[in-house]
Amino acid sequence: MKNVLTVIKKELKRFLTDPRMILALVMPGIIMMVVYTSIGAIIKNIEKKTTYSVITVNQPAIVASMPETQSIETFHKTIPGSVVDIGDTTKEYVLEQIEKGDVDLLVVFEKDFWDKVNAHDADSSVPAPKIELHFNSAKTDSSKVYSMYSMFLDELEGAMIAINKFDIDLKDTAKPTDIGIMLISMILPGMLVIFLSAGSMGVVTESIAGEKERGTIAALLVTPIKRSELALGKAAALSIASLASGFSSFIGVIVALPSMMAGVELEVNMYSAGDYFGVLAILISTVMLLTLLMCILSTMAKSVKEATSFTGPIMLVVVAAAFPTMLGMVSSTNLALTLIPIFNSVQCLAQILSKSFNVGYFVMTIVMNLVYTGLGIFVLGKMFNNEKIMFRQ
Amino acid sequence: MVEGLKVINLKKTFKLSAKQQKLEKTKDKVRKAVDGLSFEAYKGEIYGLLGPNGAGKTTTLRVIATLIKPDEGDVIIDGLSVVKDAGKVRGKIGFLTSDMKLEAFFTPNYLFDFFASLYGMSEDKIKSRKEELFKMFGIDEFAEVKISDLSSGMKQKTSLAMSILHDPDLIVFDEPTNGLDVTTAKTVTDFLLRMRDEGKTIILSSHVLSLIEKVCDRVGIIMRGKMVVEGRVDELTKEKDLETIFIESAREVEFNEKRTNSN
Ligand SMILES: Nc1ncnc2c1ncn2[C@@H]1O[C@H](COP(=O)(O)OP(=O)(O)OP(=O)(O)O)[C@@H](O)[C@H]1O
Numbered sequence: 001m002k003n004v005l006t007v008i009k010k011e012l013k014r015f016l017t018d019p020r021m022i023l024a025l026v027m028p029g030i031i032m033m034v035v036y037t038s039i040g041a042i043i044k045n046i047e048k049k050t051t052y053s054v055i056t057v058n059q060p061a062i063v064a065s066m067p068e069t070q071s072i073e074t075f076h077k078t079i080p081g082s083v084v085d086i087g088d089t090t091k092e093y094v095l096e097q098i099e100k101g102d103v104d105l106l107v108v109f110e111k112d113f114w115d116k117v118n119a120h121d122a123d124s125s126v127p128a129p130k131i132e133l134h135f136n137s138a139k140t141d142s143s144k145v146y147s148m149y150s151m152f153l154d155e156l157e158g159a160m161i162a163i164n165k166f167d168i169d170l171k172d173t174a175k176p177t178d179i180g181i182m183l184i185s186m187i188l189p190g191m192l193v194i195f196l197s198a199g200s201m202g203v204v205t206e207s208i209a210g211e212k213e214r215g216t217i218a219a220l221l222v223t224p225i226k227r228s229e230l231a232l233g234k235a236a237a238l239s240i241a242s243l244a245s246g247f248s249s250f251i252g253v254i255v256a257l258p259s260m261m262a263g264v265e266l267e268v269n270m271y272s273a274g275d276y277f278g279v280l281a282i283l284i285s286t287v288m289l290l291t292l293l294m295c296i297l298s299t300m301a302k303s304v305k306e307a308t309s310f311t312g313p314i315m316l317v318v319v320a321a322a323f324p325t326m327l328g329m330v331s332s333t334n335l336a337l338t339l340i341p342i343f344n345s346v347q348c349l350a351q352i353l354s355k356s357f358n359v360g361y362f363v364m365t366i367v368m369n370l371v372y373t374g375l376g377i378f379v380l381g382k383m384f385n386n387e388k389i390m391f392r393q
Numbered sequence: 394m395v396e397g398l399k400v401i402n403l404k405k406t407f408k409l410s411a412k413q414q415k416l417e418k419t420k421d422k423v424r425k426a427v428d429g430l431s432f433e434a435y436k437g438e439i440y441g442l443l444g445p446n447g448a449g450k451t452t453t454l455r456v457i458a459t460l461i462k463p464d465e466g467d468v469i470i471d472g473l474s475v476v477k478d479a480g481k482v483r484g485k486i487g488f489l490t491s492d493m494k495l496e497a498f499f500t501p502n503y504l505f506d507f508f509a510s511l512y513g514m515s516e517d518k519i520k521s522r523k524e525e526l527f528k529m530f531g532i533d534e535f536a537e538v539k540i541s542d543l544s545s546g547m548k549q550k551t552s553l554a555m556s557i558l559h560d561p562d563l564i565v566f567d568e569p570t571n572g573l574d575v576t577t578a579k580t581v582t583d584f585l586l587r588m589r590d591e592g593k594t595i596i597l598s599s600h601v602l603s604l605i606e607k608v609c610d611r612v613g614i615i616m617r618g619k620m621v622v623e624g625r626v627d628e629l630t631k632e633k634d635l636e637t638i639f640i641e642s643a644r645e646v647e648f649n650e651k652r653t654n655s656n
């Protein structure tokens with residue numbers, strides 16, 4: 001046991017003294033942060049890029065009877081760009097400008113609009129007061145602001161009929177954080193496990209196949225340390241390093257998350273301490289399993305390059321295992337599914353993050369991960385003992 | 394109990410991969426790397442293994458160092474079998490090859506502590522042994538410099554110190570001066586002679602005839618995994634030099650092989 005600790009200490013020290021390793025540890029996080037922040041920024045950019053120029057004629061005055069949220073003024077404020085009323089003047093000049101694209105929309109209200117609306121009797125033959133919308137369907141900006149405006153008018157019209165007859169009192173039953181929880185439970189579990197494997201891959205191939213390639217492992221194999229102790233020490237240290245690397249990616253995502261999910265409300269206290277603990281427990285047991293798998297494949301390789309090509313397919317498996325949760329397919333009913341490594345972890349994470357924690361599934365997943373890890377350590381120890389693997393030509 | 398090293402009828406074959414078969418233009422599925430090799434190396438002497446590329450030197454030394462297991466035969470070191478007591482044997486051997494490297498990210502000081510603790514040495518013992526060996530090899534000056542920043546001479550000195558930190562009875566060196574400059578090679582030969590004087594058993598392999606002539610007490614020339622010439626260096630070189638002996642035996646082996654093939 002003392003030997004195992006000695007090996008763990010040495011390996012961890014190694015990660016901290018090797019600039020390449022430190023880079024391998026923090027790089028994924030930095031990349032994730034940059035990538036996701038820029039994705040978020042691009043999305044935002046696309047959304048807010050354009051400003052519109054709207055001109056109104058005879059814009060009606062504020063009416064006290066209208067709820068403020070439905071008033072024309074309030075709506076105008078939500079249109080990016082400028083809304084200018086030009087009173088009761090000729091509109092020919094403006095129409096020309098719309099054609100050229102200098103103005104996007106012209107809205108012409110009838111004079112004394114609200115008075116006419118109030119006076120209007122649907123049964124009489126007098127036509128209802130009109131609003132004219134002039135736009136240019138050949139221009140995207142013009143079409144966009146037109147459809148925004150006409151949608152608003154449709155709503156307003158609906159509200160007008162209802163007014164004074166009954167109160168419109170819309171209430172959204174969804175809490176603002178619910179959508180956040182849903183998105184997070186779809187996105188995060190897969191991402192976390194993918195990051196963990198990517199992090200583990202870099203660290204493990206470099207450490208195990210790297211040692212074989214550089215000929216430093218033989219120096220260890222001639223010492224009296226048991227091969228199983230060596231395997232255990234390496235696996236433990238590499239698990240810690242993989243976790244650190246996965247964690248750095250995770251931080252990257254968390255930092256980028258607000259800009260990625262702009263508009264969705266996220267709060268730390270959406271989840272309980274128990275939820276966070278559950279996530280951590282799953283992540284730690286998963287990283288051990290993944291690391292062992294990477295260790296075994298890297299031990300078979302002669303060089304880092306070969307190890308990278310051996311471990312590459314694991315990424316595909318992980319992505320495939322993570323796929324169902326990304327489509328929102330989460331089920332805790334079939335406990336037999338916990339026998340499938342990695343898939344079980346992603347599912348369990350999604351269950352916790354979507355607030356449908358299932359004790360049985362959780363316990364089974366942890367137990368299975370530990371069983372597979374133990375098996376992995378056993379196999380790795382056997383491999384370290386196998387001269388055909390360690391001294392392959 | 395036999396003091397020193399006794400190699401008894403050692404046999405080791407390797408399966409050849411398809412790639413290897415193609416590379417070496419052979420249809421054989423297996424390669425007899427060591428084929429019934431026996432010899433002894435005594436305490437307080439340096440035994441040299443000489444032989445052409447692929448003769449089986451490295452394979453023999455790896456079996457002695459318990460890195461690989463023999464198919465047949467055994468090696469007895471101070472009464473312990475490499476097959477049955479591999480764990481104990483490891484504590485008695487100092488093994489060094491030219492392609493065995495120290496991890497570049499650490500300092501000699503750290504690596505010494507690391508390996509010493511794997512050999513189960515107590516902290517006091519580690520400290521005193523480190524003082525002794527670092528002084529002997531002049532490592533103190535660069536004890537805190539990372540291996541990657543050391544010159545090849547400094548690296549070699551560090552490797553030498555590491556290989557004997559547990560004070561082994563048997564020292565096994567595969568091509569100890571391979572790729573070293575004159576000064577560094579001299580460090581190694583000085584070291585070997587010093588270890589012999591301390592009463593260690595030393596076995597080494599080399600292609601450098603002058604090294605063998607200078608430091609070895611006895612030499613064994615192996616070809617195709619078999620011993621073809623063995624004896625005391627001073628006696629063997631009374632009439633012919635090592636080079637002539639080597640080339641003559643190589644011719645003889647080749648001739649015998651052709652004859653068996655044509656039969
Ligand atoms: N792990 C292995 N797998 C397959 N073949 C091997 C292996 N190790 C050695 N051999 C083969 O066994 C034979 C003996 O190799 P060995 O390395 O012992 O020779 P050597 O005497 O050390 O040669 P050199 O002077 O080139 O170092 C060679 O033909 C080699 O190709």
Ligand SMILES: [Mg+2]
Pocket residue numbers: 450451452567
């Ligand atoms: Mg060799």
